[in-house]
Amino acid sequence: MTLKWLKIISAESPMPKSIAERANLIDFADAHHVLGQMAVAWAGKAKGKMKDVLENGLLRTEFDHRMLQFEMDRLERSLEGTGVQPVLLKGAAYVACGTKAGEGRRVSDIDVLVCENELAKVEECLINTGWAFDLGVDNDYDLYYYRKYMHELPPLRHNKRRTIIDVHHSLLPRTSRMKIRTDLMLKASISIEGRALRVLQPIDMFIHSAVHSFADGSFDTPARSILELHYLLQHLNVSEINKLIPRAEEVGGIKATATALWALSTLYQDETAASLFRQYGLKPVSSLVRYALTQKINNVESATFAKFLLFTRSHFLRMPLHLLLLHLGRKFMRRALKLIKKADPQES
Amino acid sequence: MPAGPYSDDTQWCADPDKIILETLEDVTVAFHKVSGDTHILNFMSAAVVAVLSEGPETFASATPKILNYIQLDEADCPDGIIKETILQLDEVDLIAPSRGNQ
Amino acid sequence: MLTKLSTYHHTELSEALLKGTVEMTLGCFSMRIKATDPTLLDFLYDAYRDVPTNLELSDVTDISLKVHAPNILRRYIRRQVIADPGFIVPAAPLPPRLSPLALEMGLNLSVALKCCRFTTFHSAVVAKEKGAILISAHSGGGKSTLASALMNDGYRLFSDEFGLMDMSDASLWAHPRPVSLKGQSIDIVKEFTGAEWITKTLTGTPKGDIAYRRVRPSDIEESSTPAFAKLILFPTFIEGASPHARELAKAESLMKLIPSSTNYHLLGEAAFKGLLKLVKGARAYEIVYGSTEDSMQMVRDLASGAGL
Numbered sequence: 181m182t183l184k185w186l187k188i189i190s191a192e193s194p195m196p197k198s199i200a201e202r203a204n205l206i207d208f209a210d211a212h213h214v215l216g217q218m219a220v221a222w223a224g225k226a227k228g229k230m231k232d233v234l235e236n237g238l239l240r241t242e243f244d245h246r247m248l249q250f251e252m253d254r255l256e257r258s259l260e261g262t263g264v265q266p267v268l269l270k271g272a273a274y275v276a277c278g279t280k281a282g283e284g285r286r287v288s289d290i291d292v293l294v295c296e297n298e299l300a301k302v303e304e305c306l307i308n309t310g311w312a313f314d315l316g317v318d319n320d321y322d323l324y325y326y327r328k329y330m331h332e333l334p335p336l337r338h339n340k341r342r343t344i345i346d347v348h349h350s351l352l353p354r355t356s357r358m359k360i361r362t363d364l365m366l367k368a369s370i371s372i373e374g375r376a377l378r379v380l381q382p383i384d385m386f387i388h389s390a391v392h393s394f395a396d397g398s399f400d401t402p403a404r405s406i407l408e409l410h411y412l413l414q415h416l417n418v419s420e421i422n423k424l425i426p427r428a429e430e431v432g433g434i435k436a437t438a439t440a441l442w443a444l445s446t447l448y449q450d451e452t453a454a455s456l457f458r459q460y461g462l463k464p465v466s467s468l469v470r471y472a473l474t475q476k477i478n479n480v481e482s483a484t485f486a487k488f489l490l491f492t493r494s495h496f497l498r499m500p501l502h503l504l505l506l507h508l509g510r511k512f513m514r515r516a517l518k519l520i521k522k523a524d525p526q527e528s
Numbered sequence: 529m530p531a532g533p534y535s536d537d538t539q540w541c542a543d544p545d546k547i548i549l550e551t552l553e554d555v556t557v558a559f560h561k562v563s564g565d566t567h568i569l570n571f572m573s574a575a576v577v578a579v580l581s582e583g584p585e586t587f588a589s590a591t592p593k594i595l596n597y598i599q600l601d602e603a604d605c606p607d608g609i610i611k612e613t614i615l616q617l618d619e620v621d622l623i624a625p626s627r628g629n630q
Numbered sequence: 631m632l633t634k635l636s637t638y639h640h641t642e643l644s645e646a647l648l649k650g651t652v653e654m655t656l657g658c659f660s661m662r663i664k665a666t667d668p669t670l671l672d673f674l675y676d677a678y679r680d681v682p683t684n685l686e687l688s689d690v691t692d693i694s695l696k697v698h699a700p701n702i703l704r705r706y707i708r709r710q711v712i713a714d715p716g717f718i719v720p721a722a723p724l725p726p727r728l729s730p731l732a733l734e735m736g737l738n739l740s741v742a743l744k745c746c747r748f749t750t751f752h753s754a755v756v757a758k759e760k761g762a763i764l765i766s767a768h769s770g771g772g773k774s775t776l777a778s779a780l781m782n783d784g785y786r787l788f789s790d791e792f793g794l795m796d797m798s799d800a801s802l803w804a805h806p807r808p809v810s811l812k813g814q815s816i817d818i819v820k821e822f823t824g825a826e827w828i829t830k831t832l833t834g835t836p837k838g839d840i841a842y843r844r845v846r847p848s849d850i851e852e853s854s855t856p857a858f859a860k861l862i863l864f865p866t867f868i869e870g871a872s873p874h875a876r877e878l879a880k881a882e883s884l885m886k887l888i889p890s891s892t893n894y895h896l897l898g899e900a901a902f903k904g905l906l907k908l909v910k911g912a913r914a915y916e917i918v919y920g921s922t923e924d925s926m927q928m929v930r931d932l933a934s935g936a937g938l
Contacts, residue, residue: 199690200686203662203690203691207716229691236744236747239746240746246562246564249562250562254621258531259532261533552879553880561899565895566885566902
């Protein structure tokens with residue numbers, strides 16, 4: 181049931197006739213943070229109470245976009261005169277360059293990418309203008325973990341506004357098994373008109389979204405990720421589509437891109453994705469992981485085993501095994517044990 | 529805390545499109561349309577915003593105009609308070625460096 | 631379409647609750663409830679007796695709330711319930727006998743955090759022919775007791791929890807859910823309304839004793855008529871204090887109302903413009919009082935001074 185709902189959310193399928201189903205669909209969209217996107221897709225077509233409810237979602241995303249604009253202003257102000265032009269990533273990028281993937285999309289933290297040699301300067305400017313390392317990262321081990329193994333400074337939170345900026349210098353951790361050519365993607369980045377900020381070029385945006393969803397993340401927001409990939413793919417023109425797979429090979433993101441195209445063709449029935457998948461004879465990720473992904477999108481609440489699988493997997497990809505065990509041992513073993521117990525009722 | 533770099537040559541100005549100013553029983557209220565923050569301006573801040581809405585000024589060029597607006601002499605005005613007010617207003621983006629200057 | 635909840639039989643209401651198709655309309659918001667625990671039924675028959683209810687959804691609803699066990703285990707062993715308004719609620723699970731509390735809390739959170747059609751303030755609102763009184767205070771600030779007393783003084787209840795302001799003209803809209811009473815207020819209010827209007831007291835809740843004043847039929851009937859605020863009050867209850875009031879400048883009341891809103895910042899410019907109209911059209915006072923009688927006298931004086 182939820183698979184067909186994605187198409188309704190994007191207004192590519194009609195609203196269910198049953199009111200109860202409509203009500204459940206709204207609850208689903210809201211829980212998966214895509215109500216605003218649904219509101220945009222159905223703008224002008226929804227009436228009465230449905231319109232009121234969709235409006236709630238839209239107002240929240242409009243607020244997010246205003247906050248984003250303010251944060252971008254503040255970021256530019258902070259870096260004035262340095263010549264550094266950070267590349268916006270993910271939601272912030274989609275909203276800032278006005279692409280379909282950004283319409284009605286919720287945005288909270290800003291993720292930016294800078295060259296490694298600009299990192300110190302950016303850190304200095306931000307610290308001088310009211311940002312500080314987020315207190316959530318509140319012990320030396322976490323700070324050490326972030327700097328050494330992750331792909332970003334610890335997140336920075338503004339002391340007055342409480343908003344967060346994540347500054348990355350690479351799209352994946354140094355210790356990751358997958359090597360992404362961040363340098364190539366940075367080089368091909370394009371400037372946002374009227375701003376001292378940049379975004380990735382459209383095909384790199386798709387590849388990064390695929391990497392983020394399937395190689396880096398644990399697919400926590402499946403509905404949102406699928407819609408995002410669909411809109412990003414839709415945005416590519418014919419020549420860009422022809423360059424997508426070669427580029428994914430070039431930057432080292434082919435596995436994630438293949439999985440993304442698989443997900444789009446099977447879970448969303450996206451024609452473009454399906455034909456690309458066939459055309460290049462791509463291989464998706466292992467069947468166990470495919471099972472987990474499908475479980476997640478079908479029924480997020482009860483997919484605890486799937487969640488555990490994806491959680492370990494994403495960490496598996498980020499760190500070499502011995503480091504992973506050490507890290508898991510220290511931070512996540514209790515949580516991992518809880519998940520195992522939950523998945524097996526006899527254990528309780 | 530400053531919102532970014534500045535110098536004595538920085539030209540500051542207020543952008544009337546970003547702010548809504550309203551007077552409620554002789555208190556000035558400023559609403560920033562992008563940040564969504566609502567501010568009460570004391571007489572000094574209100575004067576700074578009013579003067580800088582008319583055109584960009586540096587710290588030095590703004591001072592006599594502001595003093596004139598609030599009808600005080602330089603002697604009556606604590607040292608550095610105008611500069612401090614400008615920087616605080618910069619922090620909440622009620623004023624900003626004039627972009628034409630960059 | 632305007633069938634009262636009380637007309638439904640136990641079995642059919644119970645089935646609809648399990649399916650999640652109980653639809654109630656109160657003023658400007660409609661609600662859809664799903665509940666797996668039967669203890670909620672008694673409460674609904676009591677506190678929501680006269681509320682227009684359907685057992686099949688006639689439309690999508692503004693609010694969608696589930697009251698259920700936090701996980702499969704807790705459905706059967708050492709049973710618990712939580713409120714699930716579609717987002718995570720940072721509150722401890724409750725024993726099933728307190729499911730009415732979970733319901734009320736969940737509905738409050740839904741109004742506070744989900745509904746953006748109005749600018750929402752933590753306040754009680756009551757109104758007469760000529761206009762409304764907005765009583766601004768956080769939970770436990772005495773606004774429910776004050777609102778109840780005013781209900782007995784010829785005012786109709788808009789809400790004891792939320793002021794709902796239309797941003798285009800600053801009109802206030804009604805959503806008259808049961809008035810929540812805590813601790814001493816329960817007996818105080820029972821005295822002047824009559825015990826038959828108050829539900830059974832829930833004891834041993836995280837906030838002590840709680841009871842609810844049933845939704846009044848007259849409030850339901852008039853719940854689609856808005857009103858304009860003529861008086862804004864910021865009350866403080868101090869045991870034994872002598873009553874006094876201080877009038878606030880409009881800018882002061884603006885700045886006090888902003889942090890009391892759950893969505894002012896989110897709504898931005900429209901909320902600012904609406905709020906300006908609200909404060910311009912009303913007189914505002916901080917009041918300190920030590921007893922309900924004192925506060926009532928003061929409020930009557932201030933209300934007549936404000937043209938109510």
